[in-house]
Amino acid sequence: MKTRAQIYEREAAALLRDISMYQVLTEQQLLRLHPGKDDKVRNLLAYLVRQGRIWQDGPYYCAAPDSTGTVDWTLFAAVWVLADFIGQVEYHSIGDFPAKIIFFAEGEVYEIIYIAQGRETLVTQALKNSGEQPSRYLVIVDSAEQIGALQIPNVNGYCTVSLEGDVEYYRKE
Missing domain, CATH: 1.10.10.10 (Winged helix-like DNA-binding domain superfamily/Winged helix DNA-binding domain)
Known part of the structure; x- marks a missing residue:
């Protein structure tokens, strides 16, 4: 027993x-x-x-x-996004810049990235030089207006996150 x-x-x-x-x-x-x-x-x-x-x-x-x-509020926000996908997640961990969290789901690698207002160019450049097998990205922004300034490959979605954990998702058209 x-x-x-x-x-x-x-x-x-x-x-x-x-x-x-x-x-x-x-x-x-x-x-x-x-x-x-x-x-x-x-x-x-x-x-x-x-x-x-x-x-x-x-x-x-x-x-x-x-x-x-x-408290790293950007990581705190990334945990809320991770929680939305937890049913498919096989493994998750802290990521390296610019990723806050990296996770594996359904045979794919995903990175949750936080892009603060005014940091769009820096993060876009960092992600353009990703390796041969780039991850899929979930991008957290401070406001939906930032999305138009981003030119990041392999983005599955953009989102904003409130301190209470409300996540609102967007897709770039």
């Missing part, structure tokens, strides 16, 4: 991995990254906080006690 610890071991490890990797996440983000496991996730978050393995600062679950002071 399995103990409670053995039953929840895999889920706890997955939560710790996500929080350690992304540094600061809300309960809602964690619930969306682990669909269909709401009660388990909530129970494990409470347990991990009591054990001192993660910290809670208001609505945020953090990898370190002072993490909320240094």
Whole structure:
């Protein structure tokens, strides 16, 4: 017979991995990254906080006690986009510039990129020089008006993300 610890071991490890990797996440983000496991996730978050393995600062679950002071809001937004695709995601991780998150889904590599207002040219140039097998891109912008200034190959979609996690998708025509 399995103990409670053995039953929840895999889920706890997955939560710790996500929080350690992304540094600061809300309960809602964690619930969306682990669909269909709401009660388990909530129970494990409470347990991990009591054990001192993660910290809670208001609505945020953090990898370190002072993490909320240094939140990367662009990465935070990228997690919301990742959550929209989590049903197809096989693996996800932090990306290298300009990608915030890289993930594999249905045999394809996707990168979630955040382009702040005024950084369109810099990121466009960085992505034009991508390798032989470029990724598919999901591009987060500060405003939909930026989309017209972007000339990026292999873009599957553009989006804006509110701090509350509302994602609005766009396609370039």
